Amino acid sequence: MFQDKSNPSTSLEQLGEFQLIKHLTKNFKIHHTSTVKSVGDDAAVLDLSNGKTVITTDLLVEGVHFDLAYMPLKHLGYKAVMVNLSDVYSMNALAKQITVSIAVSNRFSLEALEELYSGIQLACEHHEVDLVGGDTTSSTKGLLISITALGQADEAKITYRSGAKPNDLLVVTGDVGASYMGLQVLEREKQVFLVNPQSQPDLTNYDYIIERQLKPEARKDIVELLEILEVKPTAMIDISDGLSSEILHLCEESEVGCNLFEEKIPLDPQMMQTCEEFEINSTTVALSGGEDYELLMTIDQKDYDKIKGNPNLTVIGYMSEPNEKAHLITRANQKIALTAQGWKAF
Numbered sequence: 270m271f272q273d274k275s276n277p278s279t280s281l282e283q284l285g286e287f288q289l290i291k292h293l294t295k296n297f298k299i300h301h302t303s304t305v306k307s308v309g310d311d312a313a314v315l316d317l318s319n320g321k322t323v324i325t326t327d328l329l330v331e332g333v334h335f336d337l338a339y340m341p342l343k344h345l346g347y348k349a350v351m352v353n354l355s356d357v358y359s360m361n362a363l364a365k366q367i368t369v370s371i372a373v374s375n376r377f378s379l380e381a382l383e384e385l386y387s388g389i390q391l392a393c394e395h396h397e398v399d400l401v402g403g404d405t406t407s408s409t410k411g412l413l414i415s416i417t418a419l420g421q422a423d424e425a426k427i428t429y430r431s432g433a434k435p436n437d438l439l440v441v442t443g444d445v446g447a448s449y450m451g452l453q454v455l456e457r458e459k460q461v462f463l464v465n466p467q468s469q470p471d472l473t474n475y476d477y478i479i480e481r482q483l484k485p486e487a488r489k490d491i492v493e494l495l496e497i498l499e500v501k502p503t504a505m506i507d508i509s510d511g512l513s514s515e516i517l518h519l520c521e522e523s524e525v526g527c528n529l530f531e532e533k534i535p536l537d538p539q540m541m542q543t544c545e546e547f548e549i550n551s552t553t554v555a556l557s558g559g560e561d562y563e564l565l566m567t568i569d570q571k572d573y574d575k576i577k578g579n580p581n582l583t584v585i586g587y588m589s590e591p592n593e594k595a596h597l598i599t600r601a602n603q604k605i606a607l608t609a610q611g612w613k614a615f
């Protein structure tokens with residue numbers, strides 16, 4: 270889990286910038302006819318004549334968004350792509366192309382960048398996305414990665430944050446809060462490692478939650494599932510900052526209220542067990558943890574029969590009139606105002 274400092278290392282100065290880019294990108298395959306020209310010229314050429322194009326960018330900074338003490342570079346590359354694809358999927362669009370820009374300090378070797386790009390490549394293969402360009406530069410300190418993703422969808426399919434109506438069902442995919450607990454375990458092991466570098470952490474009891482943190486999977490399958498079920502959500506957003514803050518975004522943009530039922534929030538057993546171990550309330554973690562990269566959507570009640578019983582989709586509440594604001598209904602049937610940080614007792 271911790272980086273092996275004895276790896277062979279080729280300094281980046283030994284290669285020119287163009288050689289480096291060529292080396293890192295040579296094994297990437299092209300999946301889409303809309304990619305007319307990818308890496309290698311002054312600009313990529315795309316044919317975006319089908320439907321509407323969505324575009325999104327994220328910037329990840331070492332020490333702010335990731336810690337290389339426990340984040341292997343391959344996972345980082347994978348996750349950096351997922352973060353962007355998740356934003357494309359939350360528009361109910363399919364991702365087609367990405368650009369990847371990196372700034373690296375001379376502490377990184379060619380082998381380290383190969384690791385990063387192997388994760389990026391795996392993500393591109395799993396999600397059928399073309400790498401079409403980027404930029405490479407040096408930084409005085411640390412690593413920065415900026416990825417831009419382009420996706421396509423028919424105009425009629427695109428889902429905004431703003432379409433939810435009172436009485437729509439609030440639906441979440443997968444489970445929430447596990448990524449945050451994975452991070453807690455990794456932070457704890459890092460502290461142990463700093464004190465005793467010989468320690469070999471046993472993380473078998475935490476495999477799911479650690480994978481959720483290190484290798485999240487953006488929900489392309491849900492965009493495809495919604496198409497098969499013939500359901501178009503009235504609004505959709507991806508869960509990067511925590512369920513609570515995403516619900517508030519939907520409420521604000523759609524001008525509706527919301528009632529969220531604590532007992533309906535889908536939690537993984539390993540996540541719950543780890544919450545007990547850390548003595549943290551699992552609902553608090555689900556509401557404010559973040560980095561789940563699940564999709565949160567609202568669905569018209571008339572579509573309920575189409576989604577009923579689907580293991581990927583859990584109804585966790587319903588939208589209400591705007592003056593009712595956003596609330597959590599607890600297991601004890603208390604009604605508590607939702608805040609961006611989770612919830613606040615009266």
Ligand code: ADP
Pocket residue numbers: 286287290294307308309310311312313369370371400401402403404405
């Ligand atoms: P310019 O000097 O015109 O910015 P570059 O040498 O930066 O050109 O880029 C050459 C080609 O390599 C372009 O197609 C660019 O998009 C691509 N590219 C540059 N850096 C990266 C990177 N980190 N990952 C993928 N493609 C890259």
Ligand code: MG
Pocket residue numbers: 403404405
């Ligand atoms: Mg450039």
